[in-house]
Amino acid sequence: MNRRAFLKAIASAAVIPILPILPRRLLASTNFRRRRPSDATWPSQSAWKQLNEAVGGNLIPVDFPLSVLKTDPDGAVAKRLSMILADPYYIGDQPGLTQTLGWVDAWATQPSVYAVAARNAHDIAEAVNFASENDLRLVVKGGGHSYQGTSDAPDSLLIWTRHMDEIAMHPEFVPQGCEHTLQPQPAVTLGAGTIWIQAYDSVTTKGGKYVQGGGCATVGVAGLIQSGGFGSNSKHYGTAAGSLLEAEVVTADGQIRIANACTNPDLFWALKGGGGGTFGVVSKLTLRVHDLPEFFGVANFTVKASSDDAYRRLIREFVSFYHKHLFNDHWGEQTRMGSDNKLVISMVAHGLNLEQVKEAWQPLLDWVARSGSECSIKGRTVFGAIPARHMWDVRWMKEHWPEIAFPNPNGSFLIGLLDYGLLHLIPQPLVDFDSRPGAGPNNVWWKGDGGQVGWFIWGYESLWLPASLLEDGAQQRLADALFAGSRFSDIGLHFNKGLAGSPPDALAWAKDTATNPTVLTAFALAIVADGQGPAYPGMPGHEPSVVEGRKAAERIDRCMNQLRAVTGETGAYVSESNYFEKGFQQAYWGSNYPRLAEIKKKYDPDGLFFVHNGVGSEQWSADGFTKL
Structure with a gap:
């Protein structure tokens, strides 16, 4: 009996529990290494043909669109490349590209050898089995937005879920096996290749409900949820992972499993923030949906300080203002503080009408007016509100305006x-x-969001800011740290990415995920980043600047050190963090990491699923090919 037949045979015995299996590769006398095309043991053409037949003809060789820069550098396609690389839909439709094209001194996007353009969980299972039996490097891509290149690896087999974008609404959903323990609730089931604009169109525009997802319209649903997932309204609804009710997932043994609170609950918990592409390949996800508020609001304006001293006072005033007027579940998104002595407000509101939006910000505008020449509003002051159902309704926008x-x-x-x-x-x-x-x-x-399409990252770091810094006795220390950090680089404070101030339900849902528990007591996530784009090595006129990138990375680190001085090592958000994150296990998952590591051993004892800085990745070489 071969390995696949054996696994299928034991899977049919439903009464047998899943038990950890001693990995056969640990018994080898030498370090295990995955195969590459240059190896004599690379699968034969007949083997690939059999895989193609097993997945209904959906095995495809992966082209690399950027290769035209070498084959026809003066042609029309090469000349248009920088423009089409700024289109996230074009990139998403290319199995050989990722939305981020690379990171200085870290990685650059490179195509897999083959991709299974999966249409269902069966296709995924066939690809998983083939990779396991042939000792291949396996990667998974849906939206392809990973800054750290986790859906990209040369010499690999890609499971590409882009076409799995089916959506189904459920007025009353109960997870399988939970019929006697959980009450029915409204939900939506999304295919793993769905992106958030598709989810919002179905759930909000057509369905009149809300699903907590990402703010970026082209991010993949599956990857965002598995990494935790924050959107503009997370301060009110919690994380996207906290809304997960059930997942269909293919594990390393090739089995298609259901994971929810009653069936495989340990795997279910790990999928809620434990990192994408780590515990299995998700094929479907079911999320709870919420009632819509009447409005989503917006506040956009910029305050310019005339001197460094005035900027210090402006930051101090904003910290106090935020604590008094915005530290609640209505307000999300961000502000930016930079070396140009500008405070840039780009925030959205949940459930506030136009007058309420204006009223919330009036105290800060009054303070700016009283400051005389020290501070002033630059450009437009934008306050508004939109009927929530039309937030992502493109047709409505065109018809009504x-x-x-x-x-x-x-x-x-x-x-x-x-x-x-x-x-x-x-x-x-x-x-x-x-x-x-x-x-x-x-x-x-x-x-x-356009600036992150096709970009090459110079540096990127994040840090949770504890709500204790908003207390009266700590506000000055926070303001001083923000000012000191802004001398090195712009600082973005993402208020929707810290759940302090959220309602009890949102906190409870988020607490029951694998995300670092620090998020529950953080009022914001500080993000400092820089890059250029579209850029890629070998792209004439768009080569990444390694020298400038290294300088920027140093500035970013010095900036963050000012904040760490008042926060300590509070942790970082896995999807938006440093490629070179030190102690990523603690930074991303905190006290949850030991439990995640045990679940990884149970469902993937051989380490088939590898991603950079993922659970269990410390046992592998940096490229994921060699067991250490």
Whole structure:
């Protein structure tokens, strides 16, 4: 009996519990190494043909679109490359590309040898079995947004879930096996290849409900949930992982399993924030859905200080203002503090109308007015509210704002925010559209997310900021640290990525995930990052600047050290953190790591699933090919 037949045979005995199996590779006298195409033991063409037949003809050789820079550097495609690399939908449709093209001194996107363009869990299981039996490096990609390149590896087999984008709404959902323990609740089931704009279109625009997902419209559903997952309204609803009710997942033994609170509950918990591509390949996810508020609001403006001393006072005032007026579950998104002595406000509100939005910010505007020449508002002051159901409704935007919803020369659309028919602000460009022929009408992305499409990272770090720093006796220390850090690099404070101030339900759901528990008592996540793009080694005119990148990474680290001086090592968010994160186990998962490590051993004893800085990755070489 071969290994696959054996696994299928034991899987049919449902009464037998899953037990840890001693990995056969640990018995080897030499270090185990996965196979590469240059090895004599690389699968034969007939073996690949059999895999292709097993997955219904969906095995494809992976092309590398950037290779045209060498084969035809002066051709039309090469000349257009920098433009199409700024389109996240184009990148998402290429199995050989990732949304981030690389990181200085860390990695650069490279294609797999073959990809299984999976249509269902059966295709995934066939790919998992083939990789396991042939000792191949396996990677999984849905949205492909990983900054750390976790869905990318040369000489590998790729499981590509892009086409698994089916969506089903459930007015009353009960996880399998939980019929006698859990009450029915509204939910949505999403295929692993679904991106968030598709989820919001179905759940909110068409369904009149809300699902907690990511703020970036083109991020993949599965990857975001497995890493924890924050969106603009996480301060109110909690993390995306906290909304997970059930997952269909293929584990390393090739079995298709259901994971929820009643069936395989340990695997279910690990999938809620334990890191994507680590415990198995998710094929479907079911999330709870929520009632929509009447409005989503927005506040956008910039305050400029005339001197360093004035900027210190501005930051101090903002910290106090935030604590008094915004430290609640209504407000999310971010502010930016930089060396240019500007405080940039880019925040959104849950459940507030236009007057309530304006009222919330009036104390800070009054303080700026009283400051005289020390501080002033630069540019437009934008306050608005939009009926929540139309937040991602592209057709509604075009129909209700005909005079301001039109393509401008660069292909973006100009839209405003509407408060029940009252246009309250000057239109500004908020979204960009996929301009490729035949592109779907909902292929849009927020303009503010455009900078991370096709970029090459110089440095990226994050740090949870504890709510204790908002107490009266600590506000000055926080303000001083923010000012000192801003001398080195811009600091983004993402208030929706810290759950202090959230409602009890949101905190309880988030607590029951693998995410670092520090998030429960953090009021924000500080992010400091820099990069360039589109950029890639060998792209004429768009080569990554290694020298500038190293300098930027040093500035970022010095900036973060100012914040660490007042927070300590509170941890980082796995999806938005340093590729070279020291002690990533503690930083990403805190006290949850030992439990995650045990679950990894149980469901993936041979380490088939490897991602950079993932659970169990310390047992492998940096490229995931050699067991240490």
